[in-house]
Amino acid sequence: MGNKGAKGRSLIRSDATQKIMAFGSLIVLIIVFSLSSPNFFKFSNIVSIVLSTAVNGVLAVGVTFVIITGGIDLSIGTTMTFASVIAGVLISFWKLPVILGVLGGLATGVLVGLISGTVISKMKLPPFIATLGMMMITKGLSLVISGTKPIYFNDAKVYSKIAMGSVLGKIIPGFDIPNAVVIFLLMSVVASLILTKTSLGRYNFALGSNEEATRLSGINVDKWKIAIYSLSGLFCGIAGILMSSRLNSAQPALGQGYELEAIAAVVIGGTSLSGGEGTILGTVIGAFIMSVLTNGLRILSVKQEWQTVVIGIVVIFAVYADSLRRRKK
Amino acid sequence: MPVDDNRFEVNKLSDVLVLMEGIEKTFPGVHALRNCKFELRSGEVHALVGENGAGKSTLMKILAGVYSKDAGRIIYKGKEVEIANTKAAQDLGISIIFQEFNLIPHLTVAQNIFIGREPRKGIRFILNEKEINEKTQQLLNMMNVDIDPRSKVSELTVAMQQMVEIAKALSLNSEVLIMDEPTAALTESEIEELFRIIGDLKKKGVGIIYISHRLEELGVISDRITVMRDGEYIDTVATKDVTTDQIIKMMVGREIYVTSEANSESSKNEVVLEVKNLNRGKAIRDVSFKLRKGEILGFAGLMGAGRTEVARAIFGADPIDSGEVYINGNKVNIKQPIDAVKHGIGYLSEDRKQFGLMLDLDVEVNTVIASLKNYSKFGWINKNKTRRDANKWIETLKIKTPNLEQKVKNLSGGNQQKVVLGKWLTRDCNILIFDEPTRGIDVGAKSEIYKLMNKLAAEGKSIIMISSELPEILRMSHRVIVMCEGRITGELSYEEATQERIMEYATRRLK
Ligand SMILES: Nc1ncnc2c1ncn2[C@@H]1O[C@H](COP(=O)(O)OP(=O)(O)OP(=O)(O)O)[C@@H](O)[C@H]1O
Ligand SMILES: [Mg+2]
Numbered sequence: 001m002g003n004k005g006a007k008g009r010s011l012i013r014s015d016a017t018q019k020i021m022a023f024g025s026l027i028v029l030i031i032v033f034s035l036s037s038p039n040f041f042k043f044s045n046i047v048s049i050v051l052s053t054a055v056n057g058v059l060a061v062g063v064t065f066v067i068i069t070g071g072i073d074l075s076i077g078t079t080m081t082f083a084s085v086i087a088g089v090l091i092s093f094w095k096l097p098v099i100l101g102v103l104g105g106l107a108t109g110v111l112v113g114l115i116s117g118t119v120i121s122k123m124k125l126p127p128f129i130a131t132l133g134m135m136m137i138t139k140g141l142s143l144v145i146s147g148t149k150p151i152y153f154n155d156a157k158v159y160s161k162i163a164m165g166s167v168l169g170k171i172i173p174g175f176d177i178p179n180a181v182v183i184f185l186l187m188s189v190v191a192s193l194i195l196t197k198t199s200l201g202r203y204n205f206a207l208g209s210n211e212e213a214t215r216l217s218g219i220n221v222d223k224w225k226i227a228i229y230s231l232s233g234l235f236c237g238i239a240g241i242l243m244s245s246r247l248n249s250a251q252p253a254l255g256q257g258y259e260l261e262a263i264a265a266v267v268i269g270g271t272s273l274s275g276g277e278g279t280i281l282g283t284v285i286g287a288f289i290m291s292v293l294t295n296g297l298r299i300l301s302v303k304q305e306w307q308t309v310v311i312g313i314v315v316i317f318a319v320y321a322d323s324l325r326r327r328k329k
Numbered sequence: 330m331p332v333d334d335n336r337f338e339v340n341k342l343s344d345v346l347v348l349m350e351g352i353e354k355t356f357p358g359v360h361a362l363r364n365c366k367f368e369l370r371s372g373e374v375h376a377l378v379g380e381n382g383a384g385k386s387t388l389m390k391i392l393a394g395v396y397s398k399d400a401g402r403i404i405y406k407g408k409e410v411e412i413a414n415t416k417a418a419q420d421l422g423i424s425i426i427f428q429e430f431n432l433i434p435h436l437t438v439a440q441n442i443f444i445g446r447e448p449r450k451g452i453r454f455i456l457n458e459k460e461i462n463e464k465t466q467q468l469l470n471m472m473n474v475d476i477d478p479r480s481k482v483s484e485l486t487v488a489m490q491q492m493v494e495i496a497k498a499l500s501l502n503s504e505v506l507i508m509d510e511p512t513a514a515l516t517e518s519e520i521e522e523l524f525r526i527i528g529d530l531k532k533k534g535v536g537i538i539y540i541s542h543r544l545e546e547l548g549v550i551s552d553r554i555t556v557m558r559d560g561e562y563i564d565t566v567a568t569k570d571v572t573t574d575q576i577i578k579m580m581v582g583r584e585i586y587v588t589s590e591a592n593s594e595s596s597k598n599e600v601v602l603e604v605k606n607l608n609r610g611k612a613i614r615d616v617s618f619k620l621r622k623g624e625i626l627g628f629a630g631l632m633g634a635g636r637t638e639v640a641r642a643i644f645g646a647d648p649i650d651s652g653e654v655y656i657n658g659n660k661v662n663i664k665q666p667i668d669a670v671k672h673g674i675g676y677l678s679e680d681r682k683q684f685g686l687m688l689d690l691d692v693e694v695n696t697v698i699a700s701l702k703n704y705s706k707f708g709w710i711n712k713n714k715t716r717r718d719a720n721k722w723i724e725t726l727k728i729k730t731p732n733l734e735q736k737v738k739n740l741s742g743g744n745q746q747k748v749v750l751g752k753w754l755t756r757d758c759n760i761l762i763f764d765e766p767t768r769g770i771d772v773g774a775k776s777e778i779y780k781l782m783n784k785l786a787a788e789g790k791s792i793i794m795i796s797s798e799l800p801e802i803l804r805m806s807h808r809v810i811v812m813c814e815g816r817i818t819g820e821l822s823y824e825e826a827t828q829e830r831i832m833e834y835a836t837r838r839l840k
């Protein structure tokens with residue numbers, strides 16, 4: 001007990017190490033790619049990296065909440081698509097105003113999360129199974145509703161501006177950063193605040209750390225679980241809008257596979273799959289590592305097949321490094 | 330029982346706070362409570378005693394809203410109440426310190442204490458971290474414990490966690506406080522602190538229900554004692570009217586044999602384990618000692634003295650900075666528990682829930698898991714053999730379980746401890762490290778375990794016994810090593826060891 005101070009400090013140190021490690025690897029990657037190709041560190045390329053991070057990043061940030069509870073959400077990729085298809089139907093088929101379409105898309109995401117959360121907490125299904133089912137359901141529904149064909153937003157020109165326009169460029173001339181990027185960063189900040197400053201965040205960690213003890217502390221565990229899955233669903237909705245806005249169409253066949261990339265980003269960012277630990281900043285860095293790698297390898301003209309192999313190795317290595325750090329503690 | 334005269338006497342007419350009547354509870358295969366009753370007045374400390382599995386925790390969990398009762402009624406301050414969940418109990422003013430810890434490992438001390446009722450600031454959703462840290466600091470200061478509110482619970486020792494549990498219960502300002510074996514994990518000085526706190530609460534009129542297997546505490550702290558046996562209510566008596574022997578007799582329904590003399594004949598035997606200059610940060614400083622064949626070596630000391638750390642280091646559970654370990658004269662390099670096990674060392678950890686048991690698996694699996702090799706051929710497990718041995722330990726240790734298939738998490742606390750014990754005993758180790766082996770175990774079973782330890786020693790096994798119960802150390806150890814702040818501060822033979830001398834060494838701090 002005498003070394004209380006030392007304990008406190010070592011705690012801070014190990015948390016910091018984690019962030020520095022992840023951030024350090026990101027910087028190293030950027031330096032390596034910049035040195036190997038003059039095309040890498042150009043403003044346009046940087047913007048394209050950040051832009052490609054946005055969708056995966058938003059999904060990853062959302063699912064971070066779920067993973068910290070010790071759960072998993074496999075339906076986030078297809079829920080994203082489902083949300084964009086609903087927005088497409090509302091805007092292009094029913095000719096509703098864009099804003100209603102967007103809200104409809106977001107509400108769809110929340111609804112799917114709400115259902116997953118309810119199935120998991122009330123019917124006591126393992127998250128893996130419940131969300132696997134949800135993945136299939138949303139994938140199927142997207143195809144049914146859209147008639148398996150893409151829905152284009154040609155009649156609503158503003159729709160593509162949601163992601164690709166630049167409000168920031170209007171405010172600060174020359175600073176033409178696409179809205180998608182701004183939305184992604186903004187949502188990350190909001191998520192980080194929710195996770196660290198609010199009761200939802202606190203119970204999120206508590207649940208993942210020891211669910212039984214949380215319940216015995218008089219906390220309505222089911223309610224908070226449902227809220228957390230719904231929040232993750234909301235992020236799927238946001239990702240769906242960004243994605244379809246960027247493509248100017250809702251693509252019903254897309255989506256599956258996105259969940260695994262998002263989960264990879266979360267894990268690279270140091271969030272523990274067994275729950276109770278994790279940060280949004282880590283996830284954001286993880287998402288960037290994934291897209292910097294993809295982008296850099298492409299610029300170095302590494303074949304697509306091989307890019308996947310490299311990323312796979314990175315995921316394994318990152319998680320291994322993180323587990324080493326944990327064990328030392 | 331001789332009672333402490335200086336304490337605050339309960340007013341005989343003080344209000345009845347809680348009355349439980351006709352309480353019934355059945356779990357699959359177990360009739361845990363039969364027509365139980367219990368009464369608590371304000372300002373009294375009411376002890377609840379009984380053998381392991383008697384139903385003490387179950388009865389209290391019903392009062393605290395963890396389990397629902399099958400029948401019976403609870404009258405709280407004159408009104409019949411239904412307590413549906415822990416929140417409802419808290420709202421009524423009833424809080425409980427669980428026997429099995431219920432803290433959240435990844436959260437900090439302060440976050441644990443205030444979970445579910447965090448103070449907010451600004452808009453309703455924002456937590457006020459500063460306030461809970463300050464309040465927690467005040468609370469811990471009042472309790473005279475030196476724990477940082479910001480440290481994570483997973484990094485605390487069992488004793489510190491126990492103090493956090495107590496702080497959490499205190500912070501609720503309840504009128505009824507249930508303490509389920511609060512002292513099982515504490516050492517003398519913390520127990521004194523706890524008793525002081527209990528004294529203060531009594532003066533405020535709080536009713537305290539106190540469950541303990543340390544019967545010698547009852548004279549010091551309790552006003553009345555209720556005895557339970559096999560899920561039934563036996564009697565409620567005033568502490569000053571009974572002797573410890575009478576209580577034991579009510580508990581077990583028979584006389585039990587409690588004397589067993591340790592012998593120090595092992596002092597000339599060969600050395601089986603030698604530790605030289607072991608160091609690990611501040612926790613272990615230059616620790617050297619020898620363990621002989623057939624010896625029971627007691628390790629005494631206060632909380633945080635470094636005894637568990639030494640055990641874990643020898644067992645390979647934690648890395649060491651420097652030091653050497655010799656087994657039968659040969660230097661060995663133990664890097665992980667598996668190396669230790671190969672060298673015939675067994676370690677019964679103090680925190681059974683975290684390190685000792687697979688709570689979701691059944692009694693049989695838990696007893697044989699550490700020695701599965703002896704029960705299998707080509708990976709195929711011989712079920713008859715595992716059953717036979719598991720049954721043997723259930724009998725020897727008197728583990729109370731409906732059958733072998735019962736999940737360990739459904740056993741009473743003391744019976745879980747016995748399962749861990751059985752697990753290491755099946756392994757047939759030559760060197761056994763027992764860290765608080767009788768924590769939470771009732772008197773009868775305790776004497777069984779003592780007999781067993783003496784038998785093991787007589788068979789030539791060597792035992793290191795870490796214990797915070799001085800009577801246990803004095804009674805069982807052939808030799809006693811005392812630690813303080815990571816160092817060995819004294820060594821006493823069986824003849825030399827007395828309570829006073831041990832305490833003197835245990836508090837011999839470096840300036
Ligand atoms: N959740 C449960 N499921 C099944 N059986 C249970 C459960 N909880 C307790 N029991 C059984 O009920 C009986 C009483 O257990 P309880 O925990 O109340 O004993 P106790 O008096 O507190 O014992 P100890 O001194 O060992 O803590 C035991 O036989 C136990 O195995
Ligand atoms: Mg109990």
